[in-house]
Amino acid sequence: MLSKILFIGPMGAGKSTAIAQISQIDPVSTEVENSDRAQFDKATTTVAMDYGEVALNDELSLMLYGIPGQDRFDFVWPVLAQGALGAILLLNNESPEAIREMHDFLEAFPELTQKHAVVIGVGRVSASSPMKDYRRALMERNLPLPVFITDARDRQQVLLLLETLVATAEINQYLDGTSLHG
Amino acid sequence: MDSDPQGPHSLKETCNRHLAKLQETLNALRMAVVCTTDGFPVAIYDPHSGKGQRATAMASTLNGLTQTISRELSLGRVDGTALDCAEGLVLCRLVPNQRRDLVLFTCTGTDDTYGQALWAVRNVVKYLAEELNQMPPMTSSEHEGTQQNG
Numbered sequence: 001m002l003s004k005i006l007f008i009g010p011m012g013a014g015k016s017t018a019i020a021q022i023s024q025i026d027p028v029s030t031e032v033e034n035s036d037r038a039q040f041d042k043a044t045t046t047v048a049m050d051y052g053e054v055a056l057n058d059e060l061s062l063m064l065y066g067i068p069g070q071d072r073f074d075f076v077w078p079v080l081a082q083g084a085l086g087a088i089l090l091l092n093n094e095s096p097e098a099i100r101e102m103h104d105f106l107e108a109f110p111e112l113t114q115k116h117a118v119v120i121g122v123g124r125v126s127a128s129s130p131m132k133d134y135r136r137a138l139m140e141r142n143l144p145l146p147v148f149i150t151d152a153r154d155r156q157q158v159l160l161l162l163e164t165l166v167a168t169a170e171i172n173q174y175l176d177g178t179s180l181h182g
Numbered sequence: 183m184d185s186d187p188q189g190p191h192s193l194k195e196t197c198n199r200h201l202a203k204l205q206e207t208l209n210a211l212r213m214a215v216v217c218t219t220d221g222f223p224v225a226i227y228d229p230h231s232g233k234g235q236r237a238t239a240m241a242s243t244l245n246g247l248t249q250t251i252s253r254e255l256s257l258g259r260v261d262g263t264a265l266d267c268a269e270g271l272v273l274c275r276l277v278p279n280q281r282r283d284l285v286l287f288t289c290t291g292t293d294d295t296y297g298q299a300l301w302a303v304r305n306v307v308k309y310l311a312e313e314l315n316q317m318p319p320m321t322s323s324e325h326e327g328t329q330q331n332g
């Protein structure tokens with residue numbers, strides 16, 4: 001079984017890094033020089049998509065698509081989202097707008113959000129960071145989505161997000177009377 | 183050589199001048215933009231649609247995707263991409279130069295043939311690249327200016 005997973009979130013949240021960490025093929029990237037060092041100080045940025053592949057087990061392989069995070073590229077988001085089983089939403093906790101960015105991306109992918117097919121990974125979290133703020137913001141919208149502290153450079157942490165997303169999708173599809181495994 | 187980014191030979195002014203030449207050459211030119219490879223506008227000719235700035239992001243995506251496809255297939259650098267549409271033609275071409283690579287994205291109607299449009303766009307890319315190579319290195323304020331111009 002082959003399924004498609006999206007990696008969504010703002011610029012600098014770690015989407016390309018996460019895909020590179022877990023992909024079992026050389027990732028396909030569309031990175032170019034970053035002009036917008038004021039928004040996020042990194043050398044390159046994705047302008048079209050990232051792509052990787054990983055087999056979670058003998059029965060399920062995942063195609064991993066990463067979106068370009070800046071909203072000026074929002075025209076390509078629905079193209080990449082077609083047929084996706086769900087999405088990993090990566091956030092940068094050091095961003096003062098992290099909660100708003102979470103809401104923005106959930107609204108940008110309404111089909112996945114409505115069927116709760118989104119798992120959230122929050123990066124750059126210090127020991128005192130109030131993760132409950134994210135959960136409270138989600139509960140205010142009646143969205144009980146899983147939220148994890150995630151270092152996108154850590155393969156095991158990214159795999160945990162994927163496995164959680166797949167488990168959530170399986171439960172949803174079981175409830176819907178469909179099956180992920182045909 | 184003028185190193186003032188706001189001066190007569192600024193990056194934006196230079197690109198605008200070449201877009202004006204393109205406008206003189208192609209009767210059916212609807213839109214032309216020059217942008218950075220990550221989608222920030224440098225110069226925009228867009229008299230009607232109001233989509234010029236959005237086109238800069240699409241230009242960088244199209245350029246990035248085609249460069250990646252070519253790289254993955256070991257076909258070398260892509261100089262240009264064409265979309266042959268029912269109501270016109272979109273040509274997207276890299277403007278390679280020693281300062282910083284840019285992208286020229288043009289949209290023409292059906293009154294210009296593919297050959298005319300391609301010839302005109304290739305000439306603009308050639309002469310724009312030559313002029314950019316004569317300019318001093320990009321300053322930090324000019325670099326930031328690419329995010330504000332348009």
